[in-house]
Amino acid sequence: MRTLGAEIDDTGGMLHCRAARLRGREIVLSLPSVGATENLMLAACGAEGTTSICNAAREPEITDLQNFLNACGARVSGAGSTTVVIEGGHKLHGCTYTVMPDRIVAGTYLCAAAAAGGTVLLQGAREQHLATVTAVLREAGCDIVSDSAGIACVCRRRLRAVRPVRTAPYPGFPTDAQAILMAALLRSRGATVFEENIFENRYRHVDELARMGADIQVSGRTAVVTGVETLRGAPVRCTDLRGGAALCVAALAAEGETRIAEIGHIDRGYERIERDLRALGAEIERIE
Ligand SMILES: CC(=O)N[C@H]1[C@@H](OP(=O)(O)OP(=O)(O)OC[C@H]2O[C@@H](n3ccc(=O)[nH]c3=O)[C@H](O)[C@@H]2O)O[C@H](CO)[C@@H](O)[C@@H]1O
Numbered sequence: 001m002r003t004l005g006a007e008i009d010d011t012g013g014m015l016h017c018r019a020a021r022l023r024g025r026e027i028v029l030s031l032p033s034v035g036a037t038e039n040l041m042l043a044a045c046g047a048e049g050t051t052s053i054c055n056a057a058r059e060p061e062i063t064d065l066q067n068f069l070n071a072c073g074a075r076v077s078g079a080g081s082t083t084v085v086i087e088g089g090h091k092l093h094g095c096t097y098t099v100m101p102d103r104i105v106a107g108t109y110l111c112a113a114a115a116a117g118g119t120v121l122l123q124g125a126r127e128q129h130l131a132t133v134t135a136v137l138r139e140a141g142c143d144i145v146s147d148s149a150g151i152a153c154v155c156r157r158r159l160r161a162v163r164p165v166r167t168a169p170y171p172g173f174p175t176d177a178q179a180i181l182m183a184a185l186l187r188s189r190g191a192t193v194f195e196e197n198i199f200e201n202r203y204r205h206v207d208e209l210a211r212m213g214a215d216i217q218v219s220g221r222t223a224v225v226t227g228v229e230t231l232r233g234a235p236v237r238c239t240d241l242r243g244g245a246a247l248c249v250a251a252l253a254a255e256g257e258t259r260i261a262e263i264g265h266i267d268r269g270y271e272r273i274e275r276d277l278r279a280l281g282a283e284i285e286r287i288e
């Protein structure tokens with residue numbers, strides 16, 4: 001943002017941002033960050049001249065944002081590749097736009113079916129956006145088929161452990177699916193190694209899963225999940241958005257009742273998770 005001409009003051013844990021006018025520039029990101037790429041795309045639309053974002057994130061949401069901005073009259077190209085180019089200064093107008101289906105919500109419900117056993121049909125979900133997740137679930141023993149209408153998943157057997165799961169920027173395995181896949185594998189046969197390479201501290205759900213009887217050993221960025229015969233319901237607490245969803249997935253596979261506190265985290269990323277899981281046959285209710 002400073003490269004584009006913004007003044008940013010970050011004292012006292014607050015960001016004060018000001019910009020009389022922004023000028024397009026070439027920006028090289030040190031990491032292909034989703035939030036950095038999206039914020040720069042938005043800012044560059046209002047800048048004079050052309051901005052190139054090099055080492056840009058390639059997540060499908062970046063392409064979706066490009067398509068939306070272009071539908072509003074912006075000139076954005078390159079999304080989905082490592083360089084996004086924005087020609088700034090075009091007047092934007094309103095538009096009608098359908099946001100892409102949420103691939104992490106889709107992944108969550110696939111993991112829920114994998115954990116509990118049964119069948120789920122995700123209308124509108126696009127397997128090409130979550131191919132790394134469906135590949136792992138197939139390896140674990142789920143039958144998954146997809147076409148332009150959506151993704152269908154059938155899980156009838158106890159899952160088996162899978163080869164190491166390493167999170168990486170898209171098209172690698174998404175960090176947002178790490179906790180929910182881990183929850184699905186808690187009762188698998190054998191041990192699975194997870195390696196979290198995006199966030200420094202993204203195993204906070206592990207202690208909560210352990211309360212339910214999970215066997216997970218964490219060392220630095222690595223977590224080893226050894227499948228157990230049974231999980232038992234317990235009072236647990238959401239530590240973050242996907243960690244909270246993982247507790248729901250684990251609870252479906254556990255015997256007895258699980259009470260999940262601090263569900264505000266889950267509500268940030270799922271419209272009404274209890275409605276969807278209930279539609280799939282789960283006994284789940286929201287207690288105010
Ligand atoms: C609201 C939203 O869309 N959030 C997504 C976004 O978060 P978000 O865009 O916040 O994630 P980033 O890619 O920015 O950050 C990921 C990690 O990299 C570190 N980092 C980032 C930039 C940088 O220059 N230096 C650096 O060290 C951050 O501290 C963090 O630990 O992308 C993440 C990674 O795909 C997803 O898990 C989040 O769901």
Ligand SMILES: C=C(OP(=O)(O)O)C(=O)O
Nearest residue numbers: 104175176240241242269
């Ligand atoms: C980490 C996530 O979002 P946020 O960065 O908003 O917490 C997420 O979507 O899993």
